[in-house]
Amino acid sequence: MVASALISGSTPSPLSLIHPAINCCIGACNISTIKTPSFSKTLLGIQYELCRRRSLYRTRFRPFSPPVMEWQDCTVKAEIDVPASVAYNCYSDREAIANWMPFISSVQILEDKPDLSRWSLKYKAFGRDIEFSWLARNLQPTPNQKIHWRSLDGLPNRGAVRFFPKGPTSCVVELTVSYEVPPILIPVASALQPFLESLLSRGLERFATYAKSY
Numbered sequence: 034m035v036a037s038a039l040i041s042g043s044t045p046s047p048l049s050l051i052h053p054a055i056n057c058c059i060g061a062c063n064i065s066t067i068k069t070p071s072f073s074k075t076l077l078g079i080q081y082e083l084c085r086r087r088s089l090y091r092t093r094f095r096p097f098s099p100p101v102m103e104w105q106d107c108t109v110k111a112e113i114d115v116p117a118s119v120a121y122n123c124y125s126d127r128e129a130i131a132n133w134m135p136f137i138s139s140v141q142i143l144e145d146k147p148d149l150s151r152w153s154l155k156y157k158a159f160g161r162d163i164e165f166s167w168l169a170r171n172l173q174p175t176p177n178q179k180i181h182w183r184s185l186d187g188l189p190n191r192g193a194v195r196f197f198p199k200g201p202t203s204c205v206v207e208l209t210v211s212y213e214v215p216p217i218l219i220p221v222a223s224a225l226q227p228f229l230e231s232l233l234s235r236g237l238e239r240f241a242t243y244a245k246s247y
Contacts, residue, residue: 103214103222107230110207111237115244117196117204121177123247124194124206124240133239135232154188158228159221189213206240208233 113120123129127150131137136156143149154165167187174180181193190212197205210233214222 103219104211105214105222105226105229106209106211107226107233108207108209109230109233109237110205111234111241112199112203113206113237113241113244114203115247116202117198118177119247120204120206120244121180121196123244124180124196125174126247127171129243133243134236135239149185152187156232159218159224161217163218165215188215206237208237 115123127140128142131139136154137152138155139153141151143151148171150169150171152167152169154163156163165188167184167190169182169184169190171180171182177196179193179195181191183191190210192208192210194209195207197207199205210229212229214225218225
């Protein structure tokens, strides 16, 4: 009887594939008719082990999800006592930016590709020496109105400077910078944005003085 049940074309029970010892029992009789306590405990034990292993598999082989990096935006503006055209030309001199922006240590324009420039940032803040660099591309400007850029490698960032004439001898300069919070600064991310806005404001104040002598 056992042999005929095993040879039959019926689909094997999943339990028979997991525990060979009960293969004959499945083929020879209806499990639901078995009332012995020991057999019921065996089935319960198998079901528990299946659930446990399935849970372990899902935990160990959960797909990796990379952390979502945080972007922050800073916008500052200042009134400059020079015409918009003068402020525009002054800000277009990228290599001179290190003279008035507090945290920029150097800007070097690539000789063979003048729309590209290598930037270096050095500043001591939050109890540590912070250093970053990036390669930036200046996008198509709007003369006397807008300069904008985006980084190509290094510290991810992008931004724009806009110039609004306020009269024949003055203008308002608005600077917007967007950046990805570096992993090393994530613990202080909430304090980073107001801190950088303060630095950018100081930079524009120094730019106002620098532009007068440009």
